[in-house]
Amino acid sequence: MPPSTMKQWVVQDQEHDFDGLVYTDAAVPKVGENEVLVKLHAASLNYRDLTIPKGIYPFPLSLPVVPGSDGAGEVIEVGPKAVEFKKGDQVATLFNQGHQYAEIDTYSAGTGLGGVIDGTLREYGVFNEQGLVKSPSNLDARETSTLPCAALTSWNALYGLKPLKPGQIVLVQGTGGVSMFGLQFAKAAGATVIATTSSAAKAEKLKKLGADHVINYKTEPNWGDAARKLTPGGTGVDYIIEVGGSGTLKESLKCIKYEGIISVIGFLSGVDPKTQPPVLEALTHICTVRGVYVGSKALMKDMIRAIEANDIHPVVDDKVFSLDQTREAYDYMLAQNHFGKLTIKIN
Known part of the structure; x- marks a missing residue:
C-alpha cells in the first residue's frame, strides 16, 4: 500500500x-x-x-x-x-x-x-x-x-509528416535533448547527420555519438552555407531539427533542400520579429516549415x-x-x- x-x-x-x-x-x-x-x-x-x-x-x-x-x-x-x-x-x-x-x-x-x-x-x-x-x-x-x-518531439520531426529514409541528410542544432535524440534516431535509420555546436569539446562528444559532420557556429556564423557545402552537389539538407528560433532559422533556410522539412521545436535563441525570416521564405526555398508539438x-x-x-x-x-x-x-x-x-x- x-x-x-x-x-x-x-x-x-x-x-x-x-x-x-x-x-x-x-x-x-x-x-x-x-x-x-x-x-x-x-x-x-x-x-x-x-x-x-x-x-x-x-x-x-x-x-x-x-x-x-x-x-x-x-x-x-x-x-x-x-x-x-x-x-x-x-x-x-x-x-x-x-x-x-x-x-x-x-x-x-x-x-x-x-x-x-x-x-x-x-x-x-x-x-x-x-x-x-x-x-x-x-x-x-x-x-x-x-x-x-x-524524444517524441524529435521522432515526430523525423517521422510525423514524411518518414525519414536511409541515405537522407538530417541537421541537428546543439546538444540539447531533442537534438541528441534526433542524431541517434537518424543514425539508426541510416541517415547522414550534420550537427552544429559551440565548442570543440561538445564537437568531440557529437562525433562519438555518430555525427558525420560537426560545424562550430561560433567560429562559422554562416553555418547554413557551410552545411549546404557538405551535401552531395550542394543540394541541401532533407530535415532540420530547429531549436534556436529567430537566431538560427535564417541559417536553416540557407541549407534546406527543395521539399525539405524544417521542424521548428524551440526558441532557445529568442523570438525577435525583426530578425526572424518572413513566412514567404518557405516559398522561395520550396520547403516545409513546421511547428511540432510533441x-x-x-x-x-x-x-x-x-x-x-x-x-x-x-x-x-x-x-x-x-x-x-x-x-x-x-x-x-x-x-x-x-x-x-x-x-x-x-x-
Whole structure:
C-alpha cells in the first residue's frame, strides 16, 4: 500500500520566477475507474519546464500545477475499469495526455502534463491509462524518463509528416535533448547527420555519438552555407531539427533542400520579429516549415519499438538531482551546464 502523503513540487505562480516553485507535502491521489497509480522513480527536465514559472510558456496552463511532463515509474494500483496496465508494469508518461493518435487538435493541445494536468515532479501520480505507455525493455527508469517530450518531439520531426529514409541528410542544432535524440534516431535509420555546436569539446562528444559532420557556429556564423557545402552537389539538407528560433532559422533556410522539412521545436535563441525570416521564405526555398508539438501515443509506441529494436540509449547528463534538489536542477539547466537530458531521481 502507498503511504497517505507524499512530497511534490508546485508552480504556484508566474510572478516570482523560480521562487514560484514550492516544495510541499500533499495527499497521495486516489485512483479513479480508468486510472492507475504510479510510483514515480525518475523525471527529466525540459526547457519548457523553465519557461512556465518564468511566464513565457506559449501553450495552455492551469496554475497552481505540479510541474514536469516527463516521468517513469511502476504501476502500483489499477482502477476497476483500467485494462491496459497491471500492477508491476514499468511505464512512461505521455506529454499531451489526450493526444492518442493522428494530428494534434485543440482538445489534446490543452492536456499538457505539468502545464494543465499535474505532472511528474512528485513521488506518486494518478494518470488516466490513456496517458501512459509501457517503458522500453532495454532502458532503466532514468533513461525512460527522458522520452515523453524531447524524444517524441524529435521522432515526430523525423517521422510525423514524411518518414525519414536511409541515405537522407538530417541537421541537428546543439546538444540539447531533442537534438541528441534526433542524431541517434537518424543514425539508426541510416541517415547522414550534420550537427552544429559551440565548442570543440561538445564537437568531440557529437562525433562519438555518430555525427558525420560537426560545424562550430561560433567560429562559422554562416553555418547554413557551410552545411549546404557538405551535401552531395550542394543540394541541401532533407530535415532540420530547429531549436534556436529567430537566431538560427535564417541559417536553416540557407541549407534546406527543395521539399525539405524544417521542424521548428524551440526558441532557445529568442523570438525577435525583426530578425526572424518572413513566412514567404518557405516559398522561395520550396520547403516545409513546421511547428511540432510533441506527438501522439501511437507515435510514442512506434518510437519505443525503434528504441528497443536498435538498443538506443538516451544521452543523459552525468549529474543527477534528487527530488528535493529540483530547484537546483532548474538553475543548472538554465545555465546550460548539461549535456543531453537532465534527470531527477525520485523513488
